[in-house]
Amino acid sequence: MRSATLLRGSAMAAAAVLFMLALGWWQTQDRDQQAASVLPLPIDRMSFSLTDQSGNTVQPEDWLGRPTMVFFGFTWCPDICPTTLSDISNWLDEIGPDADRMNTVLISVDPERDTPEVLGDYLSNFDPRINGLTGALPQIEQAVAGFRASFRKVPRDGGDYTMDHTAGVFLFDADGRFVSIIDYHEDSRYAVPKIRRALE
Known part of the structure; x- marks a missing residue:
């Protein structure tokens, strides 16, 4: 029972980390796109x-x-x-x-x-x-x-x-x-x- 709880906690922690990484990537992409839209074209x-x-x-x-x-x-x-x-x-x-x-x-x-x-x-x-x-x-x-x-x-x-x-x-x-x-x-x-x- 304890090991199942630990596994469930580890999975939730891993999911939280993945969510934060994905959110950080999305925000970086969004910032890059916003910057590109205000910079002069080549x-x-x-x-x-x-x-x-x-x-x-x-x-x-x-x-x-x-x-x-x-x-x-x-x-x-x-x-x-x-x-x-x-x-x-x-x-x-x-x-x-x-x-x-x-x-x-x-x-x-x-x-x-x-x-x-x-x-x-x-x-x-x-x-x-x-x-x-x-x-x-x-x-x-x-x-x-x-x-x-x-x-x-x-x-x-x-x-x-x-x-x-x-x-x-x-x-x-x-x-x-x-x-x-x-x-x-x-x-x-x-x-x-x-x-x-x-x-x-």
């Missing part, structure tokens, strides 16, 4: 077609083989965009010639105003290695979705508008895998090592 899984400031068509596959740094913004942006583009210019200077190996890109979220010519003129104020992309709104929406970023048009008094958008800088390695994000106003002591990691 570049080779993105799909969009945009135009650079020189009138050339650019698609995600054009970036493969080189590390990539991408920022969303618009030329009428009063502070975040010019500040970030100045930061990017400084980071590229600090990295030096290795930065020549990167695709460094501003994707406009304001296609109504940001033509290729407007982008070219605007970007002439920053490091020449920064390229600008614009295009039809559905293509910009596809690009933003691939990066798991966001943007929206915000009306202002008098019929004008501004754009709210994700302000981080996205980093990918040469194979198109997401490496890291640089937050708005992140100190160069932390930003530059992240870029170097994408260049490795």
